[in-house]
Amino acid sequence: MISTLLIEPEAHSVEKLRSHLGTYCPHIEVCGVANSRQEAVQLLRATDPELVFLSMEVASSAESGILGHSAEKFETIILHSNNSYSLEPASFQVGAHLFKPINAEAFIKAVYQILPRLQWKKAQEESRCLLNRLVQQFPPNNLIGVPTMEGIEFLKIVDISRCEGLQRFTKVVATEGRSIISSYNIGKFNKLLRPYGFFSPHKSHLINLQHLCRYSHEGTIVMQDGSSVPVSRRRKALFLNQVRRL
Numbered sequence: 001m002i003s004t005l006l007i008e009p010e011a012h013s014v015e016k017l018r019s020h021l022g023t024y025c026p027h028i029e030v031c032g033v034a035n036s037r038q039e040a041v042q043l044l045r046a047t048d049p050e051l052v053f054l055s056m057e058v059a060s061s062a063e064s065g066i067l068g069h070s071a072e073k074f075e076t077i078i079l080h081s082n083n084s085y086s087l088e089p090a091s092f093q094v095g096a097h098l099f100k101p102i103n104a105e106a107f108i109k110a111v112y113q114i115l116p117r118l119q120w121k122k123a124q125e126e127s128r129c130l131l132n133r134l135v136q137q138f139p140p141n142n143l144i145g146v147p148t149m150e151g152i153e154f155l156k157i158v159d160i161s162r163c164e165g166l167q168r169f170t171k172v173v174a175t176e177g178r179s180i181i182s183s184y185n186i187g188k189f190n191k192l193l194r195p196y197g198f199f200s201p202h203k204s205h206l207i208n209l210q211h212l213c214r215y216s217h218e219g220t221i222v223m224q225d226g227s228s229v230p231v232s233r234r235r236k237a238l239f240l241n242q243v244r245r246l
Contacts, residue, residue: 002118003031005049007040007058008079013100017053020107028111034058048073050118053098055079075114075121124183144192146172146182153180157196161211161225163189165204175211177225201231201239209242 004021008014014033021028031047034040037058052074059078075095082099095114098106124147144160145152155174164171165186172180172189182189190200193208200206201221207229213222219236221229231239 002028002051002122003047003049004028004051004053005032005034005040005043005047005074006030006053007034007043008053008055009035009057010055010100011035013055013079013102016102017107020102020104024104024108025111050121051075051077051114053077053079056081075118077110077114146180147184148180148182153182155180157193158208158210160193160198161208161223162227162229163193163198163206173225173227175225199239199242201229201235203232205229212243215239215243 006014006017008017014035018030021030028051031049032043034043040058050073054076056078077096077098078094079102080097080099095117096110098110142156143154144157145154155172159175161173161175163186164173166181168185170182170184170186170189172182174180184192186204186206190198190206193206194200197209198206199209207221207223211224213224213226215221215231219231219233221231221239223229
């Protein structure tokens with residue numbers, strides 16, 4: 001089930017949304033209804049919705065208080081009072097728009113416009129939970145699950161040479177030359193692998209210190225597989241201290 005929150009002051013529109021959800025989207029469950037800014041703030045703190053139907057009037061009057069801390073956690077469908085787009089709040093991305101009065105055709109189109117992203121996020125959360133269980137279950141020299149767009153690839157931590165950030169994704173390079181594109185960003189791998197002898201010499205790179213080959217004074221690390229990794233000026237001294245401890 002996909003959980004949704006209805007933030008809409010008009011009772012008629014709320015009932016329309018409930019009716020359409022029950023008829024066309026039985027896999028989406030309403031976890032709460034807010035008729036005002038205050039109620040919306042309380043519900044967002046108490047629940048963890050995956051989808052929010054949000055009145056433009058409420059969003060415009062209190063964008064930071066309602067959505068600032070959790071905008072990336074859910075998809076948003078904005079409800080407009082007339083047949084024109086108002087200025088969107090800057091703190092979050094709108095997945096779709098609906099104009100009142102809400103008709104069934106427009107409702108279905110809006111929901112199914114964002115449904116692929118909702119399903120993708122749910123799959124990523126399931127992979128994240130599985131990965132956390134695997135990390136707790138296996139010691140460092142055993143398998144670790146690396147989530148990808150297709151599923152989960154399993155690698156030994158000792159066989160991971162380095163990781164390279166690619167915007168929201170990460171390229172994980174193994175010692176045998178095989179590389180995997182993971183749906184985790186580089187920051188997630190930094191937290192995950194740092195306790196096992198990995199170091200971040202640059203904001204976009206993470207290396208296994210056991211696979212170092214050499215370091216040039218120009219600020220470049222060469223790994224055993226021949227690949228080069230830059231060292232930022234701010235992290236040069238920290239890197240050299242880390243190497244001395246090996």
